[in-house]
Amino acid sequence: MHVDRATVTVADGFVPVIDLSSRNTVEGRAALARAIDAACTGSGFFVIVGHGIPQDFIDRMFTVTYEFFRLPDEEKERVAHRPGVSGFRRTGGSTAHSLDQQTPPDLCEAFSVHATGELSEEERRKLGNEWATWTLANIWPENPPEFRKVWQEYMTAMGELAADLMRLFAIALDLDETFFDDKFDHHGSSIAVNYYPPQLTPPLPGQWRRGPHTDFGSLTILYQEDNRGGLQVLQGEDDWRDVCAIPGSFVVNIGDLMALWTGGRWVSTMHRVVTPQPDDTSSRLTIPYFYLPNHDASIEPMRPFTDSPAVERFDTVTVSEWVSRKVQKIFS
Ligand SMILES: O=C(O)CCC(=O)C(=O)O
Ligand SMILES: [Fe+2]
Secondary structure (H helix, E strand, C coil): EEEEECCCEEEECCEEECCCCCHHCCCHHHHHHHHHHHHHHHEEEEEEEEECHHHHHHHHHHHHHHHHCCHHHHHHHCEEEEEEEEECCCCCCCCHHHHCCCCCCCCCCEEEECCCCCCCCCHHCCCCCCHHHHHCCCCCCCCCCHHHHHHHHHHHHHHHHHHHHHHHHHHHHHCCCCCCHHHHHHCCCCEEEEEEECCCCCCCCCCCCEEEEEECEEEEEECCCCCCCCCEEEEEECEECCCCCCCCCCEEEEEEHHHHHHCCCCCCCEEEEECCCCCCCEEEEEEEEECCCCCEEEEEHHHHHHCCCCCCCCCCEEEEEEHHHEEEEHCC
């Protein structure tokens, strides 16, 4: 293990731990940007500590969310996803379908809300097609009673953290620090919790808790329950590496749109959630925040990379086209 005292970064090589507590100084930000560039060029994954989100707040988010998933099925079904509405899904689809891999449905329940989910129906309809998740209305469970308030506060906190990470990304890419700001000024980002129920019967052949996939957006901030295990990131062709849960940390990974934006200099890496051993009947809960640029933003490789022979040329794509195509594959 390598400890870089200048950046206060502890690196294990593939998924480094980055301490964000120096992000309030110019020198600190420059050093953090270098560490982020190295991580995003290598695995596209890093773990953050020193992020400033209080642990008791994360714990409250975790507790209300767990309480919801522990409710009887009939109560969860009252806030079930239906056309035009987000909410609870008994299965999170088959995530590996997004990469055209055929698998049985993931062993995962889900609940999601979107930053745009409180807009009027008329406003939301203008934002995209039926697979554009940010056009869906939020729906909130009555129990636990504080669910909606805590989730909304958490969404705000994640949005602020993600926006600052994008600023560090801009520094890391030698862009103006505010380069990305206007690409997120009407974003439809989401919290989409994964609840993996106790595994009481053996999984079907080829079945996962979450099948292999890359995330679609710009960045994901994931909170994972301590010590349950399961998240693995692909290194090379077939080396699946466990991502350990460090108490109080978040796992950050970049998604496809960040890889496209950087012409492939940064990588959107395959990851999956494996099923537990047969004698392990623990459940697992993870809370990802998917930070997505504006649905109508056009993603084309940025200036510093377009001249480099080392990067790939990608077709320009809008956020809406890219993400809704992936979502459609997962759920159909
Ligand atoms: O639950 C996890 O550990 C990861 C889930 C994930 O990759 C996702 O929701 O995109
Ligand atoms: Fe993911």
